[in-house]
Amino acid sequence: MGGILMTLVALSLCLTGCGAAKTATTTAPITRQQTRTDPDSEYTVVPSAAASVRLETYECADFSMTIPSGWQVETGGSGMFYSIRVYDPSEPLNQMFVLNKADLLLHGEDGKRAWQSLADMGEGSAAVFAAAPVLYNPSTEGFFQQFSEYASFVSAVESSYAGFEFPSFDGFTATEQFPSTSSLSSVALGDSLLRATFTADGRTGEGMFAASVVDFGSIEIADGTVSGYTLNAADGGYYSVYNIVAVTAAEGSLIDWEGVLTGCMATLEFSDSFVSATNQASNEQVAACAKISQNFNEAMDGIMSSWEARNTSQDIMSQKQSDATLGFERVYNTETGEVYQATSGFTDTYDGTLLAPVTDDNMYAQPVAGRIERLD
Incomplete structure (x- = not known):
């Protein structure tokens, strides 16, 4: 030899x-x-699989990014609600996930019941509010704990997600928290960067997560009786969630994959045409939310620095x-x-x-x- x-x-x-x-x-x-x-x-x-991975550039009309060769890219939604999922078909727990915005997470059960009453009266958009989940813990951790519930809701009411499969983060448990680096942190609730474990299809994964929960205020639904239906006073307000980012791997392998995944995610660039169209279509109460690329970069910078500080x-x-x-x-x-x-x-x-x-x-x-x- x-x-x-x-x-x-x-x-x-x-x-x-x-x-x-x-x-x-x-x-x-x-x-x-x-x-x-x-x-x-x-x-x-x-x-190891992570050490031998080959990288290639994926490009479409909306964005470009570097991905591991052979991995699957799926997109859903539109505008501010656009979502990207990149995963290994042979090990789906190894994945990168981005969702620019999640919407209509209600303040409480009273508001949900009031929206249902309005829907029963035939108020058109009320049915969507009535179907929305209540966010019991308005924070980064609380949002991911209810992520599967939100994914089911939005997949049912938003046709632009047809055929798109959201990742599962069942049993989401934060194991470490880090200060948020988001420009939304001054207005967000319970804003943190998280390291956490979860399950998907009965298997355990681990990852780094970011999301900023913003309260869009109360929508007062007054007492009254309309067409035989009784309305009780309630807060029908809701939260929106921005800059949702996750990089995950099968349990025990995040150490091996973190550098590959965050390195690839850092190359994500939304096209000028996508950003322009999204900003024009958006009517946000928080102006910074329209800065899609800036907010994403802030989230990725935070995840990478948090990993180093773990x-x-x-x-x-x-x-x-x-x-x-x-x-x-x-x-x-x-x-x-x-x-x-x-x-x-x-x-x-x-x-x-x-x-x-x-x-x-x-x-x-x-x-x-x-x-x-x-x-x-």
Whole structure:
């Protein structure tokens, strides 16, 4: 086995610009030359899915962005209610999601009942309000806790979402909160950047989330009897939610995917024609909400800085538990610093010099570059 017999595939985050689809991937050999008698030549590294991903530029009339090759892009809604979901068909928990605005989240049950009474009287638009969910906890966390309820509502009442499948964030549980960086934070309620876990189709995912909840005030519905229907005084007001962003991965793999996903999301650019048409069609009470690209960039900047500021003890503990469950131990490349998984017991028999067991717990908070395997 002469020459360099062990190679690693290193992710290139050289993000491509607009235009035809391009791929970006590089292969970097281990730096030390190996000889036929070198024990390290008996092993190779199988790159992780995140480390070996290839990137390409996706472009349509509304936006362009860099995405992992082979991932599915789906869009729904229009104008301020436009939504983008990019996901791995083989692992849908690995995804990027953007929704510019969610609307009509009611203040309370009394208002919902009052709108239903108006709908029963034949008041046209009242039926939409009556169908809207009540946002019990007006905050970033509260919105995502009820996201599936909102998705069901808006899919039923808004035809522009026909065929679009919103992601599921069932059982949404925030595990860490960070201060919001949104320009809407001065008017938003419970505005935070969140790290959280959730379930979708019975499987657990984890991710970083942003959303700004804005109260658009009360709509007073007065007491009275109309056409035999009784109306009780109620607040029929509602909240709107802006700058909804999520990057998620299967449980235990967010460490590996976060850099890829946020790197891709940071390249999202709405076209001038889309922004112009949306701003002209929009009649917002909060002027800043029309600054689509600016608000999205603020959300992404916040997510990336929050990830860097996270409490890594959560990652260290979960990665150790995962290794123990799956029968792995961790080693690192003494020349490159890259971290790999190896079958438990690997270091008991390994007599090479290139790999060493992980002794610094902080290495468990680094992405796994790949898995060590013995060559046949």
